[in-house]
Amino acid sequence: MVYNLLAYIMHLKGDYTEAINNLKQAEENIENSDGKDKKRLVTFGNYAWIYYYMKQYDNAQIYIDKVNQIYDELKKLPNGTDKVAEIYGEQGWSLLKFSTQYYEKAQECFGKALELDPEDPELYTGLATAVYRLEGIKSRRYKESECKSLPLLQHAVEVNPNDAVLKALLALKLQDLKRDKEGKTYIEEALKQAPNLPYLLRYEAKFYRKAGLVDEALNILQKAVDLMPNSGFIHHQIGVCYRQKMFNLKNLVKGNSQLRYVYQKEIDEFVRKAIFHFEKVLEHKILIIAYSDLATMYPEVKDYEKAQDTFKKVMQFTNLTDEEKQQIHLSYGRFQEYHRKSESEAIKHYKECFQITYPTLHREYSEKALKRLAERKIKTNPPTALGFELLGFVYKNNVNVIDAIKCYEKALKYDPDNDEYWSELCDLKLKI
Structure with a gap:
């Protein structure tokens, strides 16, 4: 699988000779595995594509013929549809390798593959890994009853007892669920297997x-x-x-x-x-979380300009996931509040984080920050309109329309000429 991925990367770089060399390495590895014919399907298909891009159409046709020959042989078997499971599985692993934004698609691929070949241990490993990672990127606390990855990981370990990485993932999930003692057993087993x-x-x-x-x-x-x-x-x-x-x-x-x-x-x-x-x-x-972590460390050495530049750089990326956007806006909001002493900028970024509805701890922390700042402003004498506006914003984004309306009405009591508050209030009233 890794050699197939390397071949794809070499193709993107235009180095077709190296792409072919990687496919040869993939083919050599297949010779030492079970189900050689099924595993050849993807590699031979890749050969065909690479030769096509090289305009070596005769060689491309040779590998197309090889793929068709394997299909014809597999059709004669009682479980001939397994050939499709192999391709779904390879697609799932490839998507898992590339980026977090493809994890849901990877989960779908492994699910489809298991429908066709429910006994394949490698496919169970893929599904368990995909679901585990999806739960991880949401950065939220799961109750055991909500945790979909736990039974999948447990079953995957049963059918793949020699997979040390799988045991490590199960250990981490058990640790998340406060079952540290069980988790430690698995992590120690994993260490012994692959030190x-x-x-x-x-x-x-x-x-x-x-x-x-x-x-x-x-x-x-x-x-x-x-x-x-x-x-x-x-x-x-x-x-x-x-x-x-x-x-x-x-x-x-x-x-x-x-x-x-x-x-x-x-x-x-x-x-x-x-x-x-x-x-x-x-x-x-390019690891998004590293940009955020680095930016939050610079203030510890009073290097506020580097922190600012790092935040600005990562915010310019166009392919950020919702969870990554939340994390960056939350961190930048904290930086503005505690290091730049700019409450208005902090509120702006807490809001940016919170109005992304993806359910993560980052969103929860932004909600708490907005409520904390709101309560502080409401407790002043006299209360400030902004405090009620912040609470109204939180209620609105939590789809609590009635309480949001009450907050914006209170905000207008203290700032009756605020067009933005009037607009929000009208939009909320139209919803009911």
């Missing part, structure tokens, strides 16, 4: 970091980064660990200036290392 797999090591590090064992997580990540020094994901996880160590120390010395003086050098060192690794991420990978 030197960088892809797995980052999941293991995440488990230990979330368990509060940050130094253990850093030890694992150091091993991983030695194996893959240019991995943006690993550098990001290291940065997150140092940021956590900074937060832990800052919480320890909070309210105690003498203790703060003792630990200040250590805090500064953790900040420096976090910034170093977040910057390292962006040397190797």
